[in-house]
Amino acid sequence: MVNLLKGELYKLRKAKSFYICCMVFAVFIVMVYGMIIMAEKIQKGEMQNGSYGVTVTEESMAEEGQEPLAAEVSVLEVLGQMMASFGIFTTSIFIAIFVVGDYGTGAVKNIVGKGMDRWKIFVVKYSFTVFAAAVLLLIMTVLTVLAGIIFKGTGIIGAQFFREIAAYAGVQIMLGLALAGIIVFVSELCRNLSAAISIGIGILLFSSALTGLLDLGARYLLPDAGFRFSDYWIVDLISNCPIKDIESGFLLRAVIMTIVWIALSLAGGIWHFKKADIK
Amino acid sequence: MEYVLTTENVTKVYGKNKVVNRVNMHMKKGSIYGFIGKNGAGKTTFMRMVAGLAAPTEGEIELFGSRDLERERMRVGCLIENPGAFANMTAKENLEVIRRQFGIAEPAVDSMLEFVGLLEAGKKKVKNFSMGMKQRLGIAVALLRNPDFLILDEPINGLDPEGIIEIRELLLKLNKEKKISILISSHILGELSKIASDYGIIRDGVLVDEFEAKELDNRCRRCQKIIVDQTELAAGILEEKLHIKGYDVPAQNTIRIFEDLEKAAETNRALILGGVNIKESYFAGQDLEGYFMELLGDVQ
Numbered sequence: 190m191v192n193l194l195k196g197e198l199y200k201l202r203k204a205k206s207f208y209i210c211c212m213v214f215a216v217f218i219v220m221v222y223g224m225i226i227m228a229e230k231i232q233k234g235e236m237q238n239g240s241y242g243v244t245v246t247e248e249s250m251a252e253e254g255q256e257p258l259a260a261e262v263s264v265l266e267v268l269g270q271m272m273a274s275f276g277i278f279t280t281s282i283f284i285a286i287f288v289v290g291d292y293g294t295g296a297v298k299n300i301v302g303k304g305m306d307r308w309k310i311f312v313v314k315y316s317f318t319v320f321a322a323a324v325l326l327l328i329m330t331v332l333t334v335l336a337g338i339i340f341k342g343t344g345i346i347g348a349q350f351f352r353e354i355a356a357y358a359g360v361q362i363m364l365g366l367a368l369a370g371i372i373v374f375v376s377e378l379c380r381n382l383s384a385a386i387s388i389g390i391g392i393l394l395f396s397s398a399l400t401g402l403l404d405l406g407a408r409y410l411l412p413d414a415g416f417r418f419s420d421y422w423i424v425d426l427i428s429n430c431p432i433k434d435i436e437s438g439f440l441l442r443a444v445i446m447t448i449v450w451i452a453l454s455l456a457g458g459i460w461h462f463k464k465a466d467i468k
Numbered sequence: 469m470e471y472v473l474t475t476e477n478v479t480k481v482y483g484k485n486k487v488v489n490r491v492n493m494h495m496k497k498g499s500i501y502g503f504i505g506k507n508g509a510g511k512t513t514f515m516r517m518v519a520g521l522a523a524p525t526e527g528e529i530e531l532f533g534s535r536d537l538e539r540e541r542m543r544v545g546c547l548i549e550n551p552g553a554f555a556n557m558t559a560k561e562n563l564e565v566i567r568r569q570f571g572i573a574e575p576a577v578d579s580m581l582e583f584v585g586l587l588e589a590g591k592k593k594v595k596n597f598s599m600g601m602k603q604r605l606g607i608a609v610a611l612l613r614n615p616d617f618l619i620l621d622e623p624i625n626g627l628d629p630e631g632i633i634e635i636r637e638l639l640l641k642l643n644k645e646k647k648i649s650i651l652i653s654s655h656i657l658g659e660l661s662k663i664a665s666d667y668g669i670i671r672d673g674v675l676v677d678e679f680e681a682k683e684l685d686n687r688c689r690r691c692q693k694i695i696v697d698q699t700e701l702a703a704g705i706l707e708e709k710l711h712i713k714g715y716d717v718p719a720q721n722t723i724r725i726f727e728d729l730e731k732a733a734e735t736n737r738a739l740i741l742g743g744v745n746i747k748e749s750y751f752a753g754q755d756l757e758g759y760f761m762e763l764l765g766d767v768q
Contacts, residue, residue, distance in 0.1 A: 192568060192569055192570060192571040193569050195568040195569070195571075196565050196566070196568040196569030198568075199564060199565055199568050200554070200565055203554070203556070203557055203561055205556055290554070294552060294553060294554050294555065295549065295550050295551065295552035295553070296552040296553065296554060296565070297552070298519075298521055298546070298548060298552045299552045299565075299566055299569070299609055300566075300569055301520060301521055302519050302520020302521055302541050302544075302546075303520075303541055303542060303544075303570070303613070304538055304539060304541050304542035305538075306538070466516070466521060466522035466523065467516070467521040467522065
């Protein structure tokens, strides 16, 4: 298994998609901060509203004594936006490429049926991909913080700043592990790149609407139970994760659901990988 | 007889479609086994089952005389359908992935590239390889773990004549020098006949025939085929009166004469005068391709 991990590490080092995702993160983060700066200039009247597609609503326009927008939007808020949307989208696409790539190229045939148990092969692929996804999210966090320091100045640096960033990013990356596991499972089921990407993005975009409907149903059927499906679905947990002052109840639920979803996706993936023929 | 592969009633069913039907294959150690069949006959599915990429619906597979397939498959290398290589990596990088996955010593990569003639490919990515280079890389991938048994599915498909010769020479070298047994499928029957020592013919999922190359020569030999009413009497006349020793009796009332074909009329006359009724007498014998086509069901 250690050898298989070494092989996966080598593949990751050579995977263009990994570096492209990192670059896309960097570009997007710069664009987000750039937009905030442009919005601030509009607020101050230094630029016309709507320039370069950036529009500031009337309510947000500067009034006497109001904080400039750039000062209002914290690094943590930018990180929150990145994590709950762009970060998980990009990471899901990377996972689909990394997992399905083995089937598309036929490289999986080089290890299956070569004296190694199939479940071990899948466990290695799963754990390494989940690890790579965590690395990607970590890189995104570091880039967001670095860009934040560059744009907002070193004045924001302090123990509190890093504590808050570490707490939020820690919880989100942990939840990201479970989401990555689910995408690995989906990719294993599909074994087709466009299907894996489409279904993965579909899960990220529409699953919350589904849990919302289920919540409505639960509220109607069991009005006193206070049960909500969205409390247990990983995408909802990522979207609803508070950026500050994470309550212990949420944290506990996040930890338990991360373990549950990892266990489910891993077991499902092993079952499918063991059962399905390699084309 | 020592076998690298024997199968017993191996069957694969997809839905209602029986793709491989009770195949009993016997592949001798050190042989090059030409596996012949039309598209969709079940060759690739059978090879995938032997390689462990698909599970048989029924039947047993034995590798190197053992049914512990997980262990024995360590000794098997395969190139099935397409070389399992990453297009954005070089040949060396692709082999490096496998080297790391199996904990193989580092020098193996360069020596394998040299062996298959890809050392000079250098930094060229696989996506820019010619078909022949890709096939050679596929063979290198299959060989990297020093297998004793190689499974190659259509390795000369899409190659130009030069590439075909290269692969043929490489396979003969592997078989002679490294004593590797090779199960190879191909559509290019003439090419296969230049290297195979044994053959298996699969038609609609059924292994219809298995024979050695020398038997193939015999089957394809030009002969006078006679259908008679009294085989023993006819054989006596051939030996005693005509002094013909080169004949056989492949089926009841059928005699194939391989000698003195130019004296066919005299042979017929001698048999008739000897009291043998001849129902049919004609010249038979084909080239390899024609014989294979007949076996594959293309010739009625």
